[in-house]
Amino acid sequence: MEFRIERSALTEAVAWAARVLPVRSPVPVLGGLLLDTEGGRLRVSGLDYEASARIDVEAAEILRPGKVLVMGRRLLDICKVLPDGPVECAVEGSRFTVSGDGARFGLSVLPLADYPALPSLPQVRGAVDAAEFAAAVADVAVAAGRDDTLPALTGIRLGLDGETGTMTLAATDRYRFAVRTLPWKAAAGDPGPDGSADAFHEAGADVIVSARRLTEIARSLGRSGLVSVALDAGSAGFEHAGMRTTVRLLEGRLPRHDKLFALESPAVAVVDRGRLVEAVKRVSVVADGDLSLIH
Known part of the structure; x- marks a missing residue:
């Protein structure tokens, strides 16, 4: 696998897919992101037992198609500190390298065979x-x-x-x-x-x-x-x-x-929202409770 892409596009894709990764998991591969360049586009995917995420990036230049599984949060940390501009990513043996403008990072590759299949989209x-x-x-x-x-x-x-x-x-x-x-x-x-x-x-x-x-x-x-x-x-x-x-x-x-909340003859009042919020805030100083609905 080998591809070239702008750092900002790679960072956005990795950050979006990494949202669903578990903070801690007894299954190490669930902390990984799957990068797939087959089909002429870059696809970044992640999952845990509750959710999955997948994003397609058309802006990547695919030099050599393939798939690789790497630690997602570590890849995101690397993307954030890369210099602006184009970066090149490639699989070299058991390492996934990310380089751009003189900076170069390497990540160990996780076993693809152990990674569960992404759930399909429901109807x-x-x-x-x-x-x-x-x-x-x-x-x-x-x-x-x-x-x-x-x-x-x-x-x-x-x-x-x-x-x-x-x-x-x-x-x-x-x-x-x-x-x-x-x-x-x-x-x-x-x-x-x-x-x-x-x-x-x-x-x-x-x-x-x-x-x-x-x-x-x-x-x-x-x-x-x-x-x-x-x-x-x-x-x-x-x-x-x-x-x-x-x-x-x-x-x-x-x-x-x-x-x-069905009422036979409900009483309805129409008031200015701003004045109502201010009134509630004033009287709430002598009341206990969650005011997160007041906005």
């Missing part, structure tokens, strides 16, 4: 605007629980309604509930034996994704264009502009906010 269910999705996830994530003994409450409910074209994001820690709805475009269902769309697209979906993972994903996928949303029975996947990531779903269900 794509539709697409959502990247900026709206990131903003909605950030809004509801503040209400997610932090208690790992109640795993469902540490997640964000992701509900898809194909009939109304609505995505619902919701989170709760039992004391507060945050909900955001946004439009999304459902993918066409696969025709069944009778020519009708499959049941998933007709009925929608209702799953729970780790709030921490979903926040990282939404932030990293960019702020323009459409994000493809993919789901199956055990995982969720997101894809945008050459970046693809999957995450394992959490078990359980969150209470439905539309039923939990």
Whole structure:
């Protein structure tokens, strides 16, 4: 393997894929990033038992195709201190070398045979605007629980309604509930034996994704264009502009906010948000509690 690429492009790709690497793992190869130059492009991949990430970089000049597995965080540290400009990367025996503008680093190669296969992307269910999705996830994530003994409450409910074209994001820690709805475009269902769309697209979906993972994903996928949303029975996947990531779903269900807070004759008040926030901040000095929703 041998390729040439700008340092900034390599650093961004390695940093994006390295997000999912475990800090500590009893399986050493899970700390590795897989670099693949077959197919005329550089692909950087990483995974742990909960999530995976893959990014394609078209800007690389492939001199010799191949694959190599190296320690991901160590490679990221090297990328950060490389001089600006083009760098050359190559496998030389049992070493992966990175060099540019007089600087040269070498990393030991990890055994490719021991590296598990990356999970495939689940079936794509539709697409959502990247900026709206990131903003909605950030809004509801503040209400997610932090208690790992109640795993469902540490997640964000992701509900898809194909009939109304609505995505619902919701989170709760039992004391507060945050909900955001946004439009999304459902993918066409696969025709069944009778020519009708499959049941998933007709009925929608209702799953729970780790709030921490979903926040990282939404932030990293960019702020323009459409994000493809993919789901199956055990995982969720997101894809945008050459970046693809999957995450394992959490078990359980969150209470439905539309039923939990159903009121026959609710009282509604419309106030200026800024003045309300200032008033709450003033009185909160004599109260105990988490004010992370006040922004």
